[in-house]
Amino acid sequence: MDSEFITSGDQALAFKFEVKKRSDRLMNYFLIGFFFVGLALAFFYDTWLIAIGVGGLSLLAYYSVKIALPGSNLYQYVLSAVLGIFMAQFIYQMHGLFEMHFFAFIGSAILITYQKWKLQIPLTVVVVIHHASLGYFQDIGFSNVYFTQLDYFTLQTFIIHVLLAALVFFICGLWAYQLKKYNEMHILQTIKMSELLKEAELSIYRKKSAEALEKQNQKLREISWLQSHVIRAPLAKITGLIPLINDVKEDKLEREKMLAFLLSSANELDEVIGDITEKTRVADL
Amino acid sequence: MLLFSAVGALFWYNEWVYHLPTPVPENYKPVSQGKLIKLNGPLDADHSKPLFLHFFNPDCPCSRFNITNFKSLVKRYGSQVDFVIVVMNNKRYTANEIQNKFDLNVPVLFDASIAASCGVYSTPQAVLLDTEHKLYYRGNYNSSRYCTDEKTSYAKIAIVGLLHNHTKIKFNQLALRAYGCRLPNCNQ
Numbered sequence: 507m508d509s510e511f512i513t514s515g516d517q518a519l520a521f522k523f524e525v526k527k528r529s530d531r532l533m534n535y536f537l538i539g540f541f542f543v544g545l546a547l548a549f550f551y552d553t554w555l556i557a558i559g560v561g562g563l564s565l566l567a568y569y570s571v572k573i574a575l576p577g578s579n580l581y582q583y584v585l586s587a588v589l590g591i592f593m594a595q596f597i598y599q600m601h602g603l604f605e606m607h608f609f610a611f612i613g614s615a616i617l618i619t620y621q622k623w624k625l626q627i628p629l630t631v632v633v634v635i636h637h638a639s640l641g642y643f644q645d646i647g648f649s650n651v652y653f654t655q656l657d658y659f660t661l662q663t664f665i666i667h668v669l670l671a672a673l674v675f676f677i678c679g680l681w682a683y684q685l686k687k688y689n690e691m692h693i694l695q696t697i698k699m700s701e702l703l704k705e706a707e708l709s710i711y712r713k714k715s716a717e718a719l720e721k722q723n724q725k726l727r728e729i730s731w732l733q734s735h736v737i738r739a740p741l742a743k744i745t746g747l748i749p750l751i752n753d754v755k756e757d758k759l760e761r762e763k764m765l766a767f768l769l770s771s772a773n774e775l776d777e778v779i780g781d782i783t784e785k786t787r788v789a790d791l
Numbered sequence: 792m793l794l795f796s797a798v799g800a801l802f803w804y805n806e807w808v809y810h811l812p813t814p815v816p817e818n819y820k821p822v823s824q825g826k827l828i829k830l831n832g833p834l835d836a837d838h839s840k841p842l843f844l845h846f847f848n849p850d851c852p853c854s855r856f857n858i859t860n861f862k863s864l865v866k867r868y869g870s871q872v873d874f875v876i877v878v879m880n881n882k883r884y885t886a887n888e889i890q891n892k893f894d895l896n897v898p899v900l901f902d903a904s905i906a907a908s909c910g911v912y913s914t915p916q917a918v919l920l921d922t923e924h925k926l927y928y929r930g931n932y933n934s935s936r937y938c939t940d941e942k943t944s945y946a947k948i949a950i951v952g953l954l955h956n957h958t959k960i961k962f963n964q965l966a967l968r969a970y971g972c973r974l975p976n977c978n979q
Contacts, residue, residue: 551852559801567794591798598802601856 517693525689529619530572533585536616537565540592547599560595564588586625589613590632610671614678621686623679630675637668725785732782740774747771813913813969822910824959826926828918829908834900840873841927841953843946844918846911848879849892851972857915858893860932865895868950872919877905879914881975906974913969917946919953927953934965 541561548557568588572581593609600606610633617625641664747768754760822828829835834842845861848854865874874897878889886899905911909918909929919928928949945966952960 551856553805553852556801556805560798563794563798563801570794587795591795594802598805 517697518690521689521693525619525621532619533568533616537568537585537588540589541565544592544595544599547596551599551601553599556595556599560591564591564595582620582622582625583628586613586617586628587632589616590629590636593633594636607667607671611674614675618678618682618685621682621689623683625682626675626679630672633671633675634668637664637671725788729782729785732778732785736778736781737775740771740778743771744768744775813971813973815969816912816973819912820907820910822908822926822929824926824928828920828924828926830905830924831902834875835924837873838922838924840871841922841950842920842924843868843872843874843950844905844909844920845874845876846879846906846914846916846918847876847889848914848972848975849884849889850880850882850975851914853971854914857932861915862893862895864947864950865893865897867947868954869897871954872950875900877902879903879906879911879974903974911969912974913971914974915971916969917949919946919949921953928960928962930962930966930968931970 541564544557544561548554565588568581568584571584575581590610590613593607593613596609597603597606610629613629614626617629747764751761751764751768754764830842843864847857847861861874868874874895876889876893876897876899878884878899878901884901886901889899890896909926911918911929915932917928917930917932918926921927928945930945930949932944932946934943934945943965945962949960949962
């Protein structure tokens, strides 16, 4: 019975826990998948040290925080930064292949599952620092960095690039926020609905009780009618006979006749009372 | 924080390693510009067009990354210059396998002695010989790893210079000091 009366706070908490558990499970697959993507990319330009070194350190950072601080959500923020680092790693491994920049967007989309807009922040910071520093190096003529194969990566291109990336992160953050908000609203509505349902059931029960009560009252009225009318007849006879018995004190024959009438009326009264008792029993009073 | 610093250090280390020029082999003999290069076989006989030798090692990441750039040069100057790929690898590759990697139908040679006679000790390296087979240019393709920097597209500048009969073009150290992978037979 207790489980039916879980408060809305408890339900919201249970929901959050479920989201976290499900998302954590998904992250295990994604992170290991990312690590293997790094290994696969290493075949192109023999970037094994980066694939194993950076990929391994990223996994170590995520799992060490997760295991060391099980009660904290810090590991989720580390995850966000790690997804940014994986993007940098893949860009490096493919020597600035432009398409590798899309991994920032993939990371951003993955983070929506936690339904926390704040998780977009570490990823954004890593991406901005990575792009700003390498873009700057490339722009000042330090050409030997693996950032972009495009020769026209000017400040204007950089600003457009970063603004578009920021827009994607903002939208993913917005979806995460809205998902959380509407899920909470949905939980509240579900709780309200169940309360309304309970109230409706109670109202039906009350209505049924009132009807039963009315039926009982009807029986009681019938009993009352019996008492007032049917009992009164033999009682009236008895009350009438008693003065008559006094009048015929001398006449023995007449007196016995009156007493016989009195007995008959008393029996009649007894029958009526028995009838009332039976009716009362049937009415379950 | 420590782990993130380690990640940064790894990137930096890799950048640093790639930034270093290829070590010069002990028994290296420099070959100066203008020297006549003696080639073997059919290459020696053909003096109709300038000859561009591309020193390529399929196992060298830089060489693999350079494929696109080499293809663009062949596409642009293929009619005016004869391009030849010289494979610098101890493993057995067939000419067909190499041509498939480039998706080009250019001659493929496996004669490692060409590298020594041209003074090449790394991959990828470009060697351009004029019609008399005198060394016009030996060096890198570009100072940028992506070969996108037009100002330092040395191999292209050399081809254009030769085609326009510029007898002498001065190339700086970024062009002439070899970057990239060491040759497999120099590793020992």
